[in-house]
Amino acid sequence: VRLSLDGPVMTLAATDRYRYAVRTLEWKPGAGAEAADADVVVPARRLAEIARSLAGAGPARIALDSGSLGFESGGMRTTTRLLDGRLPRHDKLFALGEHALAVTGRVPLTEAVKRVAVVAEGDSPVRLAFSPGGLHLRAGYEDDVASQRLPASLTGADALTVAFNPGYLLDALTSLDSPEVRFHLLGPGQRALLTDGPDPAHRHLLMSVKPLV
Template sequence: MLSGLLINAENGTVSLASFDYEISARLQIPAEVSEEGTILVSGRLLADISRSLPSAPVDIETDGSKVTLTCRSSRFNLATMPVADYPELPALPETSGIVDGDAFAEAVSQVIIAASRDDTLPILTGVRMEIEDDQITLLSTDRYRLALRELNWRPATPGISTSALVKAKTLSEVAKTLGGAGDLSIALSENSELIGFESGGRRTTSLLVDGDYPKIRSLFPDNTPIHATVETSVLVEAVRRVSLVAERNTPVRLAFTQGQLALDAGTGEDAQASEVLEAALIGDDITVAFNPHYLSEGLNAFSSKYVRFSFTTPPKPAVLSAQDDLEGQDREDYRYLLMPVRLPNQ
Protein backbone atom coordinates (compact mmCIF):
# COMPACT_ATOMS: atom_id res chain seq x y z
CA MET A 1 0.00 0.00 0.00
CA LEU A 2 2.80 2.45 0.87
CA SER A 3 4.33 1.79 -2.55
CA GLY A 4 1.37 3.62 -4.04
CA LEU A 5 1.28 7.18 -5.35
CA LEU A 6 -1.81 9.17 -4.41
CA ILE A 7 -3.13 11.30 -7.28
CA ASN A 8 -5.79 13.90 -6.56
CA ALA A 9 -7.42 16.13 -9.20
CA GLU A 10 -9.46 19.18 -8.20
CA ASN A 11 -9.77 22.92 -8.83
CA GLY A 12 -7.49 22.95 -11.87
CA THR A 13 -4.67 21.19 -10.02
CA VAL A 14 -3.30 17.67 -9.84
CA SER A 15 -1.41 16.74 -6.67
CA LEU A 16 0.91 13.74 -6.39
CA ALA A 17 1.64 12.46 -2.88
CA SER A 18 3.55 9.63 -1.22
CA PHE A 19 4.13 8.62 2.40
CA ASP A 20 6.00 5.80 4.17
CA TYR A 21 5.23 6.83 7.79
CA GLU A 22 8.64 8.55 7.98
CA ILE A 23 8.85 10.82 4.93
CA SER A 24 6.01 12.40 2.98
CA ALA A 25 6.20 14.27 -0.31
CA ARG A 26 3.59 16.22 -2.23
CA LEU A 27 3.76 18.02 -5.58
CA GLN A 28 1.06 20.21 -7.11
CA ILE A 29 0.91 20.96 -10.83
CA PRO A 30 -1.65 22.83 -12.98
CA ALA A 31 -3.98 20.61 -14.98
CA GLU A 32 -7.22 20.64 -16.96
CA VAL A 33 -9.56 18.77 -14.62
CA SER A 34 -12.81 17.59 -16.23
CA GLU A 35 -13.80 15.33 -13.33
CA GLU A 36 -12.45 15.63 -9.78
CA GLY A 37 -11.32 12.57 -7.87
CA THR A 38 -8.55 10.62 -6.15
CA ILE A 39 -6.78 7.41 -7.19
CA LEU A 40 -3.91 5.31 -5.86
CA VAL A 41 -1.52 3.59 -8.27
CA SER A 42 1.90 1.96 -8.16
CA GLY A 43 4.40 4.74 -7.67
CA ARG A 44 7.38 2.86 -9.12
CA LEU A 45 5.49 1.80 -12.24
CA LEU A 46 4.08 5.28 -12.82
CA ALA A 47 7.54 6.80 -12.39
CA ASP A 48 9.05 4.37 -14.93
CA ILE A 49 6.27 5.12 -17.40
CA SER A 50 6.61 8.89 -16.94
CA ARG A 51 10.35 8.79 -17.61
CA SER A 52 9.75 6.96 -20.88
CA LEU A 53 7.14 9.37 -22.24
CA PRO A 54 7.84 12.22 -24.67
CA SER A 55 7.48 15.85 -23.61
CA ALA A 56 3.77 16.13 -24.41
CA PRO A 57 0.41 16.45 -22.61
CA VAL A 58 -0.73 13.38 -20.67
CA ASP A 59 -4.37 12.33 -20.26
CA ILE A 60 -5.43 10.29 -17.23
CA GLU A 61 -8.84 8.61 -17.14
CA THR A 62 -10.38 6.13 -14.71
CA ASP A 63 -12.67 3.23 -15.52
CA GLY A 64 -13.73 1.33 -12.41
CA SER A 65 -10.59 -0.17 -10.86
CA LYS A 66 -8.45 0.70 -13.86
CA VAL A 67 -6.73 3.91 -14.87
CA THR A 68 -5.65 4.73 -18.43
CA LEU A 69 -2.70 6.97 -19.15
CA THR A 70 -2.36 8.30 -22.71
CA CYS A 71 0.43 10.40 -24.23
CA ARG A 72 0.40 10.84 -28.01
CA SER A 73 0.40 7.27 -29.37
CA SER A 74 1.40 5.66 -26.06
CA ARG A 75 -1.31 4.10 -23.92
CA PHE A 76 -0.97 2.37 -20.55
CA ASN A 77 -3.61 0.65 -18.40
CA LEU A 78 -2.81 0.44 -14.68
CA ALA A 79 -4.60 -1.17 -11.77
CA THR A 80 -5.64 1.07 -8.88
CA MET A 81 -5.42 0.33 -5.17
CA PRO A 82 -7.98 1.16 -2.47
CA VAL A 83 -7.61 4.85 -1.58
CA ALA A 84 -9.33 4.37 1.80
CA ASP A 85 -6.47 2.15 3.02
CA TYR A 86 -3.80 4.80 2.38
CA PRO A 87 -2.60 6.66 5.50
CA GLU A 88 -3.24 10.37 5.86
CA LEU A 89 -0.22 12.53 5.14
CA PRO A 90 1.09 14.61 8.07
CA ALA A 91 0.26 18.29 8.01
CA LEU A 92 3.09 20.73 7.33
CA PRO A 93 4.07 22.50 10.57
CA GLU A 94 3.89 26.28 10.76
CA THR A 95 6.73 27.96 8.85
CA SER A 96 9.74 28.69 11.06
CA GLY A 97 11.64 30.71 8.47
CA ILE A 98 12.74 31.09 4.86
CA VAL A 99 16.12 30.41 3.26
CA ASP A 100 17.40 30.93 -0.28
CA GLY A 101 16.92 27.58 -2.00
CA ASP A 102 20.15 27.63 -4.01
CA ALA A 103 22.24 28.57 -0.95
CA PHE A 104 20.60 25.82 1.09
CA ALA A 105 21.20 23.25 -1.65
CA GLU A 106 24.89 24.19 -1.84
CA ALA A 107 25.25 24.03 1.95
CA VAL A 108 23.62 20.60 2.10
CA SER A 109 25.88 19.25 -0.66
CA GLN A 110 28.92 20.41 1.34
CA VAL A 111 27.97 18.70 4.60
CA ILE A 112 26.31 15.43 3.57
CA ILE A 113 29.66 14.11 2.31
CA ALA A 114 30.81 13.78 5.93
CA ALA A 115 27.62 12.10 7.21
CA SER A 116 27.98 8.42 8.03
CA ARG A 117 26.54 5.81 5.69
CA ASP A 118 26.58 3.16 8.42
CA ASP A 119 22.97 2.48 9.45
CA THR A 120 24.15 0.75 12.62
CA LEU A 121 24.96 4.27 13.88
CA PRO A 122 21.72 6.07 12.91
CA ILE A 123 22.58 9.29 14.75
CA LEU A 124 25.66 9.81 12.59
CA THR A 125 23.64 9.29 9.38
CA GLY A 126 21.93 12.58 10.18
CA VAL A 127 22.87 16.22 9.71
CA ARG A 128 22.43 18.44 12.74
CA MET A 129 20.74 21.77 12.03
CA GLU A 130 21.48 24.38 14.69
CA ILE A 131 19.40 27.53 14.42
CA GLU A 132 20.35 30.71 16.25
CA ASP A 133 18.35 33.78 15.22
CA ASP A 134 19.16 34.49 11.54
CA GLN A 135 21.84 31.81 11.14
CA ILE A 136 21.60 28.10 10.37
CA THR A 137 24.60 25.86 11.02
CA LEU A 138 24.72 22.41 9.42
CA LEU A 139 27.02 19.82 11.04
CA SER A 140 27.90 16.24 10.10
CA THR A 141 30.49 13.59 10.93
CA ASP A 142 31.30 9.93 10.30
CA ARG A 143 34.07 9.96 12.98
CA TYR A 144 36.84 10.30 10.38
CA ARG A 145 35.89 13.78 9.18
CA LEU A 146 33.60 16.65 10.08
CA ALA A 147 31.81 19.24 8.00
CA LEU A 148 30.39 22.55 9.21
CA ARG A 149 28.53 25.05 7.04
CA GLU A 150 26.89 28.29 8.15
CA LEU A 151 24.28 30.23 6.15
CA ASN A 152 21.77 32.98 6.78
CA TRP A 153 17.99 32.69 6.71
CA ARG A 154 14.94 34.79 7.58
CA PRO A 155 13.35 33.42 10.75
CA ALA A 156 9.63 33.93 11.38
CA THR A 157 10.43 34.55 15.06
CA PRO A 158 13.49 36.78 15.71
CA GLY A 159 15.87 35.29 18.26
CA ILE A 160 14.78 31.71 17.60
CA SER A 161 17.08 29.09 19.13
CA THR A 162 16.52 25.45 18.28
CA SER A 163 18.06 22.40 16.63
CA ALA A 164 17.01 19.36 14.60
CA LEU A 165 18.68 16.16 13.45
CA VAL A 166 17.65 15.29 9.89
CA LYS A 167 18.67 12.26 7.86
CA ALA A 168 21.36 13.23 5.37
CA LYS A 169 19.53 11.28 2.64
CA THR A 170 16.36 13.31 3.27
CA LEU A 171 18.23 16.62 3.14
CA SER A 172 19.92 15.56 -0.07
CA GLU A 173 16.56 14.81 -1.72
CA VAL A 174 15.13 18.12 -0.48
CA ALA A 175 18.12 20.00 -1.91
CA LYS A 176 17.74 18.29 -5.30
CA THR A 177 13.97 18.64 -5.66
CA LEU A 178 13.20 21.89 -3.83
CA GLY A 179 16.50 23.77 -3.77
CA GLY A 180 16.26 25.35 -7.21
CA ALA A 181 12.75 26.78 -6.91
CA GLY A 182 13.56 30.09 -5.18
CA ASP A 183 12.79 30.67 -1.52
CA LEU A 184 12.56 27.53 0.60
CA SER A 185 10.31 27.48 3.67
CA ILE A 186 11.51 25.42 6.64
CA ALA A 187 8.94 24.33 9.22
CA LEU A 188 9.75 22.75 12.57
CA SER A 189 7.03 21.20 14.72
CA GLU A 190 6.67 22.37 18.31
CA ASN A 191 7.23 18.85 19.65
CA SER A 192 10.55 18.58 17.73
CA GLU A 193 9.46 15.38 15.99
CA LEU A 194 8.87 16.63 12.45
CA ILE A 195 10.49 18.96 9.93
CA GLY A 196 8.92 20.25 6.75
CA PHE A 197 10.19 21.94 3.59
CA GLU A 198 8.11 23.74 0.96
CA SER A 199 8.96 25.54 -2.27
CA GLY A 200 7.43 26.01 -5.71
CA GLY A 201 4.38 23.81 -5.19
CA ARG A 202 6.43 21.00 -3.63
CA ARG A 203 6.47 20.01 0.03
CA THR A 204 8.27 17.34 2.03
CA THR A 205 7.97 16.33 5.67
CA SER A 206 10.24 13.99 7.59
CA LEU A 207 10.47 12.58 11.08
CA LEU A 208 13.59 13.77 12.87
CA VAL A 209 16.33 11.38 13.98
CA ASP A 210 16.00 10.67 17.69
CA GLY A 211 19.07 10.87 19.92
CA ASP A 212 21.83 13.15 21.20
CA TYR A 213 24.25 14.22 18.50
CA PRO A 214 27.93 14.33 19.59
CA LYS A 215 29.33 17.76 20.41
CA ILE A 216 31.65 17.96 17.44
CA ARG A 217 32.18 21.73 17.32
CA SER A 218 34.87 21.41 20.00
CA LEU A 219 36.96 19.24 17.67
CA PHE A 220 37.80 22.24 15.48
CA PRO A 221 41.14 23.55 16.83
CA ASP A 222 41.26 27.06 18.33
CA ASN A 223 44.78 27.73 17.13
CA THR A 224 46.46 26.53 13.92
CA PRO A 225 50.02 27.91 13.49
CA ILE A 226 50.59 26.27 10.08
CA HIS A 227 48.63 27.35 6.99
CA ALA A 228 49.04 26.14 3.42
CA THR A 229 47.10 27.46 0.44
CA VAL A 230 46.74 25.68 -2.92
CA GLU A 231 44.67 26.36 -6.04
CA THR A 232 41.60 24.17 -5.62
CA SER A 233 41.05 22.87 -9.17
CA VAL A 234 44.75 22.09 -9.64
CA LEU A 235 44.89 20.15 -6.37
CA VAL A 236 41.67 18.24 -7.14
CA GLU A 237 43.16 16.95 -10.40
CA ALA A 238 46.54 16.16 -8.83
CA VAL A 239 44.93 14.14 -6.02
CA ARG A 240 42.80 12.29 -8.58
CA ARG A 241 45.88 11.33 -10.61
CA VAL A 242 48.10 10.37 -7.69
CA SER A 243 45.27 8.36 -6.09
CA LEU A 244 45.16 6.02 -9.09
CA VAL A 245 47.99 4.01 -7.51
CA ALA A 246 46.63 4.24 -3.97
CA GLU A 247 45.20 0.82 -3.26
CA ARG A 248 42.47 0.20 -0.71
CA ASN A 249 43.27 1.91 2.63
CA THR A 250 46.51 3.34 1.20
CA PRO A 251 46.91 7.07 1.92
CA VAL A 252 48.04 9.95 -0.24
CA ARG A 253 50.93 11.88 1.30
CA LEU A 254 51.15 15.68 1.12
CA ALA A 255 54.48 17.37 1.92
CA PHE A 256 54.18 21.15 2.26
CA THR A 257 57.38 23.20 2.05
CA GLN A 258 57.99 26.87 1.26
CA GLY A 259 56.44 27.55 -2.14
CA GLN A 260 55.39 24.05 -3.05
CA LEU A 261 53.35 20.94 -2.28
CA ALA A 262 54.64 17.47 -3.16
CA LEU A 263 52.06 14.68 -3.43
CA ASP A 264 52.86 10.99 -3.62
CA ALA A 265 51.22 7.60 -3.17
CA GLY A 266 52.30 3.98 -3.36
CA THR A 267 55.22 2.29 -1.63
CA GLY A 268 57.85 -0.39 -2.18
CA GLU A 269 57.49 -2.51 -5.29
CA ASP A 270 53.89 -1.43 -5.88
CA ALA A 271 52.89 1.26 -8.37
CA GLN A 272 53.91 4.74 -7.32
CA ALA A 273 52.96 8.29 -8.33
CA SER A 274 54.14 11.76 -7.40
CA GLU A 275 53.39 15.34 -8.40
CA VAL A 276 54.59 18.80 -7.36
CA LEU A 277 52.34 21.88 -7.19
CA GLU A 278 52.75 25.53 -6.30
CA ALA A 279 51.58 26.36 -2.77
CA ALA A 280 51.88 29.15 -0.23
CA LEU A 281 52.99 28.07 3.26
CA ILE A 282 52.92 30.01 6.52
CA GLY A 283 54.71 28.23 9.36
CA ASP A 284 56.91 25.14 9.52
CA ASP A 285 57.22 22.53 6.79
CA ILE A 286 54.74 19.71 7.37
CA THR A 287 54.05 16.27 5.89
CA VAL A 288 50.63 14.63 6.33
CA ALA A 289 48.75 11.70 4.82
CA PHE A 290 45.03 11.37 4.12
CA ASN A 291 42.53 8.83 2.91
CA PRO A 292 42.35 9.79 -0.81
CA HIS A 293 38.57 9.35 -1.02
CA TYR A 294 37.89 11.57 1.99
CA LEU A 295 40.38 14.16 0.72
CA SER A 296 38.87 14.22 -2.77
CA GLU A 297 35.30 14.53 -1.49
CA GLY A 298 36.30 17.42 0.73
CA LEU A 299 38.19 19.27 -2.01
CA ASN A 300 35.32 18.86 -4.48
CA ALA A 301 32.96 20.55 -2.01
CA PHE A 302 34.83 23.86 -2.43
CA SER A 303 33.86 26.29 -5.19
CA SER A 304 36.51 28.85 -4.17
CA LYS A 305 39.62 29.43 -6.30
CA TYR A 306 41.89 28.38 -3.43
CA VAL A 307 41.62 26.00 -0.51
CA ARG A 308 43.49 26.50 2.76
CA PHE A 309 44.84 23.70 4.95
CA SER A 310 45.22 24.68 8.61
CA PHE A 311 47.39 22.46 10.84
CA THR A 312 48.50 22.20 14.45
CA THR A 313 50.82 19.15 14.25
CA PRO A 314 51.01 16.31 11.66
CA PRO A 315 49.08 13.70 13.71
CA LYS A 316 46.27 16.14 14.54
CA PRO A 317 43.25 16.84 12.29
CA ALA A 318 43.60 19.32 9.44
CA VAL A 319 40.92 21.91 8.68
CA LEU A 320 40.14 22.83 5.08
CA SER A 321 38.49 26.19 4.34
CA ALA A 322 37.82 28.43 1.34
CA GLN A 323 40.14 31.23 0.26
CA ASP A 324 39.53 33.69 -2.58
CA ASP A 325 43.15 34.64 -3.30
CA LEU A 326 46.55 33.17 -2.54
CA GLU A 327 47.55 35.61 0.20
CA GLY A 328 44.13 36.56 1.62
CA GLN A 329 42.11 35.44 4.60
CA ASP A 330 40.10 32.25 4.56
CA ARG A 331 36.30 32.15 4.77
CA GLU A 332 35.04 30.16 7.72
CA ASP A 333 31.41 29.70 6.63
CA TYR A 334 32.42 26.21 5.44
CA ARG A 335 35.01 24.09 7.21
CA TYR A 336 35.94 20.47 6.50
CA LEU A 337 37.97 18.74 9.21
CA LEU A 338 39.87 15.65 8.14
CA MET A 339 41.59 13.09 10.33
CA PRO A 340 45.07 12.23 8.98
CA VAL A 341 46.48 8.76 8.48
CA ARG A 342 49.39 8.39 10.88
CA LEU A 343 52.73 7.91 9.12
CA PRO A 344 55.35 5.49 10.55
CA ASN A 345 57.65 8.28 11.83
CA GLN A 346 54.87 10.27 13.55
Protein backbone atom coordinates (compact mmCIF):
# COMPACT_ATOMS: atom_id res chain seq x y z
CA VAL A 1 0.00 0.00 0.00
CA ARG A 2 1.30 3.40 -0.93
CA LEU A 3 0.84 5.91 1.91
CA SER A 4 1.47 9.53 1.04
CA LEU A 5 1.16 12.66 3.17
CA ASP A 6 0.66 16.03 1.55
CA GLY A 7 -0.05 18.75 4.08
CA PRO A 8 -3.37 17.89 5.79
CA VAL A 9 -4.23 15.08 3.33
CA MET A 10 -3.30 11.41 3.64
CA THR A 11 -3.70 9.22 0.56
CA LEU A 12 -3.76 5.42 0.63
CA ALA A 13 -3.42 3.61 -2.70
CA ALA A 14 -3.19 -0.07 -3.63
CA THR A 15 -3.26 -2.13 -6.82
CA ASP A 16 -3.05 -5.77 -7.87
CA ARG A 17 -2.51 -4.84 -11.56
CA TYR A 18 -6.17 -5.56 -12.37
CA ARG A 19 -7.69 -2.79 -10.26
CA TYR A 20 -6.54 0.26 -8.35
CA ALA A 21 -8.14 1.74 -5.23
CA VAL A 22 -7.38 5.15 -3.73
CA ARG A 23 -8.68 6.64 -0.48
CA THR A 24 -8.02 10.13 0.86
CA LEU A 25 -8.26 11.06 4.54
CA GLU A 26 -7.72 14.19 6.56
CA TRP A 27 -4.91 14.19 9.10
CA LYS A 28 -3.16 16.77 11.26
CA PRO A 29 0.64 16.94 11.48
CA GLY A 30 1.78 16.88 15.10
CA ALA A 31 3.49 19.79 16.80
CA GLY A 32 7.20 19.80 16.05
CA ALA A 33 6.91 17.52 13.03
CA GLU A 34 9.88 18.09 10.74
CA ALA A 35 7.81 17.74 7.56
CA ALA A 36 4.21 17.12 6.68
CA ASP A 37 5.02 15.42 3.36
CA ALA A 38 5.96 11.77 2.83
CA ASP A 39 5.56 9.02 0.24
CA VAL A 40 6.22 5.44 1.39
CA VAL A 41 5.12 1.86 0.66
CA VAL A 42 4.06 -0.47 3.48
CA PRO A 43 2.97 -4.16 3.53
CA ALA A 44 -0.78 -4.33 2.86
CA ARG A 45 -1.50 -7.26 5.18
CA ARG A 46 0.40 -5.72 8.08
CA LEU A 47 -1.33 -2.36 7.61
CA ALA A 48 -4.74 -4.10 7.64
CA GLU A 49 -3.80 -5.91 10.87
CA ILE A 50 -2.81 -2.62 12.48
CA ALA A 51 -6.06 -0.96 11.38
CA ARG A 52 -8.09 -3.78 12.93
CA SER A 53 -6.12 -3.72 16.19
CA LEU A 54 -6.56 0.04 16.58
CA ALA A 55 -10.22 0.17 15.52
CA GLY A 56 -12.29 1.98 18.14
CA ALA A 57 -9.22 3.13 20.09
CA GLY A 58 -9.66 6.77 19.10
CA PRO A 59 -7.40 9.08 17.09
CA ALA A 60 -4.09 7.52 16.04
CA ARG A 61 -0.67 9.15 16.05
CA ILE A 62 1.71 8.34 13.22
CA ALA A 63 5.51 8.43 13.36
CA LEU A 64 7.75 7.90 10.34
CA ASP A 65 11.48 7.37 10.05
CA SER A 66 13.75 6.08 7.29
CA GLY A 67 12.83 2.42 7.75
CA SER A 68 9.56 2.09 9.65
CA LEU A 69 6.11 3.52 10.23
CA GLY A 70 4.71 3.62 13.76
CA PHE A 71 1.16 3.97 15.09
CA GLU A 72 -0.04 4.83 18.59
CA SER A 73 -3.63 4.96 19.84
CA GLY A 74 -5.39 4.26 23.13
CA GLY A 75 -2.15 3.27 24.85
CA MET A 76 -1.23 0.76 22.13
CA ARG A 77 1.86 1.08 19.97
CA THR A 78 2.84 -0.88 16.88
CA THR A 79 5.13 -0.51 13.89
CA THR A 80 5.59 -1.85 10.39
CA ARG A 81 8.60 -1.83 8.12
CA LEU A 82 8.74 0.17 4.92
CA LEU A 83 9.13 -1.55 1.56
CA ASP A 84 11.49 -0.62 -1.23
CA GLY A 85 10.09 0.36 -4.61
CA ARG A 86 7.13 2.42 -5.71
CA LEU A 87 3.59 1.75 -6.91
CA PRO A 88 2.55 3.10 -10.32
CA ARG A 89 1.14 6.59 -9.92
CA HIS A 90 -2.62 6.67 -10.27
CA ASP A 91 -2.96 10.25 -11.52
CA LYS A 92 -2.88 9.50 -15.25
CA LEU A 93 -4.85 6.25 -14.93
CA PHE A 94 -7.67 8.03 -13.12
CA ALA A 95 -7.77 10.93 -15.59
CA LEU A 96 -10.35 9.59 -18.06
CA GLY A 97 -10.90 12.71 -20.13
CA GLU A 98 -14.25 12.82 -21.93
CA HIS A 99 -16.46 10.00 -20.64
CA ALA A 100 -20.02 8.95 -19.84
CA LEU A 101 -21.39 9.06 -16.30
CA ALA A 102 -23.89 6.53 -14.93
CA VAL A 103 -25.39 6.79 -11.44
CA THR A 104 -27.37 4.13 -9.58
CA GLY A 105 -28.08 2.96 -6.03
CA ARG A 106 -25.08 1.21 -4.53
CA VAL A 107 -26.86 -1.23 -2.21
CA PRO A 108 -29.50 -2.36 -4.75
CA LEU A 109 -26.77 -2.88 -7.35
CA THR A 110 -24.62 -4.84 -4.89
CA GLU A 111 -27.50 -7.19 -4.08
CA ALA A 112 -28.42 -7.54 -7.76
CA VAL A 113 -24.84 -8.44 -8.74
CA LYS A 114 -24.80 -11.14 -6.05
CA ARG A 115 -28.04 -12.62 -7.40
CA VAL A 116 -27.23 -12.67 -11.11
CA ALA A 117 -23.60 -13.72 -10.59
CA VAL A 118 -24.84 -17.12 -9.39
CA VAL A 119 -25.10 -18.20 -13.05
CA ALA A 120 -21.74 -16.67 -14.05
CA GLU A 121 -19.37 -19.61 -14.48
CA GLY A 122 -15.75 -19.08 -13.50
CA ASP A 123 -14.71 -15.59 -14.46
CA SER A 124 -17.71 -15.00 -16.74
CA PRO A 125 -18.55 -11.29 -16.59
CA VAL A 126 -21.63 -9.51 -15.36
CA ARG A 127 -22.96 -7.12 -18.01
CA LEU A 128 -24.34 -3.70 -17.14
CA ALA A 129 -26.38 -2.06 -19.90
CA PHE A 130 -26.93 1.59 -19.00
CA SER A 131 -29.44 3.87 -20.68
CA PRO A 132 -31.02 7.18 -19.63
CA GLY A 133 -34.03 5.17 -18.43
CA GLY A 134 -32.27 2.64 -16.23
CA LEU A 135 -29.82 -0.23 -15.87
CA HIS A 136 -30.24 -3.80 -17.18
CA LEU A 137 -27.98 -6.21 -15.31
CA ARG A 138 -27.33 -9.59 -16.92
CA ALA A 139 -25.10 -12.64 -16.41
CA GLY A 140 -24.83 -16.08 -18.01
CA TYR A 141 -25.23 -17.35 -21.56
CA GLU A 142 -27.75 -19.22 -23.70
CA ASP A 143 -30.38 -20.96 -21.51
CA ASP A 144 -28.72 -20.18 -18.17
CA VAL A 145 -29.22 -16.43 -17.83
CA ALA A 146 -30.14 -14.20 -14.90
CA SER A 147 -31.08 -10.55 -15.22
CA GLN A 148 -32.50 -7.65 -13.25
CA ARG A 149 -33.44 -4.05 -13.98
CA LEU A 150 -32.63 -1.14 -11.69
CA PRO A 151 -33.22 2.62 -11.78
CA ALA A 152 -30.21 4.53 -13.08
CA SER A 153 -29.25 7.67 -14.96
CA LEU A 154 -26.80 8.05 -17.84
CA THR A 155 -25.26 11.21 -19.25
CA GLY A 156 -22.67 11.58 -21.97
CA ALA A 157 -23.96 8.68 -24.08
CA ASP A 158 -27.27 7.43 -25.48
CA ALA A 159 -26.61 3.90 -24.20
CA LEU A 160 -23.56 2.04 -22.97
CA THR A 161 -22.92 -1.60 -22.05
CA VAL A 162 -19.91 -2.64 -20.00
CA ALA A 163 -19.00 -5.91 -18.31
CA PHE A 164 -16.94 -6.70 -15.23
CA ASN A 165 -15.59 -9.66 -13.33
CA PRO A 166 -18.35 -10.06 -10.70
CA GLY A 167 -15.92 -10.57 -7.82
CA TYR A 168 -13.95 -7.43 -8.67
CA LEU A 169 -17.16 -5.44 -9.11
CA LEU A 170 -18.50 -6.57 -5.72
CA ASP A 171 -15.20 -5.68 -4.04
CA ALA A 172 -15.43 -2.18 -5.51
CA LEU A 173 -19.07 -1.70 -4.53
CA THR A 174 -18.60 -2.90 -0.95
CA SER A 175 -15.55 -0.67 -0.47
CA LEU A 176 -17.80 2.36 -0.91
CA ASP A 177 -20.19 3.55 1.80
CA SER A 178 -22.32 6.05 -0.11
CA PRO A 179 -26.02 5.61 -1.06
CA GLU A 180 -25.15 5.94 -4.75
CA VAL A 181 -22.29 4.76 -6.92
CA ARG A 182 -21.07 6.74 -9.92
CA PHE A 183 -19.61 4.89 -12.92
CA HIS A 184 -17.25 7.00 -15.03
CA LEU A 185 -17.16 5.04 -18.29
CA LEU A 186 -15.06 5.16 -21.46
CA GLY A 187 -16.62 2.11 -23.12
CA PRO A 188 -16.46 -1.70 -23.34
CA GLY A 189 -13.04 -3.18 -22.67
CA GLN A 190 -11.69 0.07 -21.23
CA ARG A 191 -11.01 1.25 -17.72
CA ALA A 192 -13.91 2.42 -15.57
CA LEU A 193 -13.77 4.55 -12.44
CA LEU A 194 -16.23 3.99 -9.58
CA THR A 195 -16.63 6.82 -7.07
CA ASP A 196 -18.82 7.68 -4.10
CA GLY A 197 -19.79 11.19 -5.17
CA PRO A 198 -18.87 14.27 -7.21
CA ASP A 199 -16.00 15.06 -4.78
CA PRO A 200 -14.99 11.50 -3.89
CA ALA A 201 -12.91 10.43 -0.92
CA HIS A 202 -12.73 6.91 -2.35
CA ARG A 203 -12.06 5.94 -5.97
CA HIS A 204 -11.85 2.45 -7.44
CA LEU A 205 -10.53 1.80 -10.95
CA LEU A 206 -11.59 -1.39 -12.76
CA MET A 207 -10.84 -2.70 -16.22
CA SER A 208 -14.03 -3.64 -18.02
CA VAL A 209 -14.15 -6.58 -20.42
CA LYS A 210 -15.85 -6.79 -23.79
CA PRO A 211 -19.14 -8.72 -23.54
CA LEU A 212 -19.23 -11.83 -25.74
CA VAL A 213 -22.88 -11.23 -26.64
